[in-house]
Amino acid sequence: QHTMSTILRRAYTTKALIPPNLAASRAAGGAKKDAARMGELVSFYKNLPKGSAPQVKPSxxxxxxxxxxxxxxxxxxxxxxxxxxxxxxxxxxxxxxxxxxxxxxxxxxxxxxxxx
CATH class of the missing domain: 1.20.5 (Single alpha-helices involved in coiled-coils or other helix-helix interfaces)
Incomplete structure (x- = not known):
């Protein structure tokens, strides 16, 4: 049985303000995966054609x-x-x-x- 003040106090603790430790072993592996996925995404967008689409002749x-x-x-x-x-x-x-x-x-x- 939690009162509303307890729920609010837990929501605004300092734990929510402190960023996660990226140097931790578990987080470091995830950061490498995220960096690899971001690299794939950047290369995908680099390969997209630039400018307007060519005019298609009607058939x-x-x-x-x-x-x-x-x-x-x-x-x-x-x-x-x-x-x-x-x-x-x-x-x-x-x-x-x-x-x-x-x-x-x-x-x-x-x-x-x-x-x-």
């Missing part, structure tokens, strides 16, 4: 389209025009398809075309 249809119309200073409203034309072309093709399918179901006499 594929979507990548080239994005690079041409969306990226950097090339951005414009052209993709909006392309989307309108694509939707208009698809709707025209669907309308034409259904027009032909219903037009051929009607007998020639009812179409208003002469019989030959």
């Amino acid at each position: 594929g249809l979507v990548g080239r389209y994005k690079a041409k119309y969306f990226d950097g200073e090339n951005s414009s409203a052209t993709p909006v025009v392309h989307a309108i034309l694509l939707i208009g072309g698809i709707s025209y093709a669907i309308d034409y398809h259904f027009h032909l399918s219903t037009y051929h179901e009607i007998a020639p006499q009812e179409r208003g075309t002469p019989l030959n």
Whole structure:
């Protein structure tokens, strides 16, 4: 049963302020390992490439389209025009398809075309 004052007294003792003895045999072996790991870490970061990454050329249809119309200073409203034309072309093709399918179901006499 510890009171709050005992817990606080133990937390603020001088043992917490004194650094560990690095010359101790147990700590010395650990320091060598830490130094070796730090050396590996430093060599890893030294081998990383410096500067900005090289520019990658876009590949594929979507990548080239994005690079041409969306990226950097090339951005414009052209993709909006392309989307309108694509939707208009698809709707025209669907309308034409259904027009032909219903037009051929009607007998020639009812179409208003002469019989030959």
